[in-house]
Amino acid sequence: KAGVTQTPRYLIKTRGQQVTLSCSPISGHRSVSWYQQTPGQGLQFLFEYFSETQRNKGNFPGRFSGRQFSNSRSEMNVSTLELGDSALYLCASSSGTGGSGGYTFGSGTRLTVV
Amino acid sequence: LAKTTQPISMDSYEGQEVNITCSHNNIATNDYITWYQQFPSQGPRFIIQGYKTKVTNEVASLFIPADRKSSTLSLPRVSLSDTAVYYCLVGDHLTYSSASKIIFGSGTRLSIRP
Numbered sequence: 001k002a003g004v005t006q007t008p009r010y011l012i013k014t015r016g017q018q019v020t021l022s023c024s025p026i027s028g029h030r031s032v033s034w035y036q037q038t039p040g041q042g043l044q045f046l047f048e049y050f051s052e053t054q055r056n057k058g059n060f061p062g063r064f065s066g067r068q069f070s071n072s073r074s075e076m077n078v079s080t081l082e083l084g085d086s087a088l089y090l091c092a093s094s095s096g097t098g099g100s101g102g103y104t105f106g107s108g109t110r111l112t113v114v
Numbered sequence: 115l116a117k118t119t120q121p122i123s124m125d126s127y128e129g130q131e132v133n134i135t136c137s138h139n140n141i142a143t144n145d146y147i148t149w150y151q152q153f154p155s156q157g158p159r160f161i162i163q164g165y166k167t168k169v170t171n172e173v174a175s176l177f178i179p180a181d182r183k184s185s186t187l188s189l190p191r192v193s194l195s196d197t198a199v200y201y202c203l204v205g206d207h208l209t210y211s212s213a214s215k216i217i218f219g220s221g222t223r224l225s226i227r228p
Contacts (some may be wrong), residue, residue: 033213033214042220042221043218045213048212048214056212056213056214057214058214088155090157090158091157092157092213094213103210103213103216104160105156105158106157108155
């Protein structure tokens with residue numbers, strides 16, 4: 001079955017701009033979570049959606065937002081980009097009910113802010 | 115959430131068996147242990163999960179002693195393609211049901227040489 005698909009794979013934006021990243025989860029998975037990964041901070045949890053509702057949010061400023069659609073696809077948006085937002089943004093999908101392993105990650109979107 | 119401790123890095127050679135140990139002294143009764151693998155610019159990938167004794171799949175083996183305060187991921191006959199970061203996670207069913215509770219530490223950077 002198809003894995004988690006993230007688009008675009010690479011993105012270059014200018015400071016002050018905004019960006020939208022997309023994630024299509026594994027078919028049947030209702031939970032989508034987002035992470036930011038940087039060399040200095042490692043993998044940091046951004047937020048999690050389950051059945052179109054935000055279930056949890058990490059410690060990120062309000063410039064980071066997301067949403068989930070009825071088909072479980074999710075988008076995350078970052079407004080007023082800063083240089084420090086340059087990172088690999090990862091999306092993971094799961095059934096949302098825990099259990100073994102559970103999380104399947106996409107290949108990520110590499111965002112570079114210049 | 116039980117805290118884990120892993121070596122920061124390890125080196126080995128092709129064809130060798132590699133063992134990566136993770137310490138989790140505060141593991142709770144309902145916790146189980148999960149290992150993920152991450153290649154550069156990709157999302158983490160589930161490798162193996164276990165609760166006690168030994169678990170084996172087509173990729174790796176996981177050894178868990180009776181006191182469960184540590185676990186060892188064993189990779190048989192490694193190749194250059196096994197060069198990656200390996201993460202050890204500990205949590206219960208509820209932990210794995212919520213992405214916000216899944217914390218990826220620094221992991222172990224494994225380098226395989228020819």
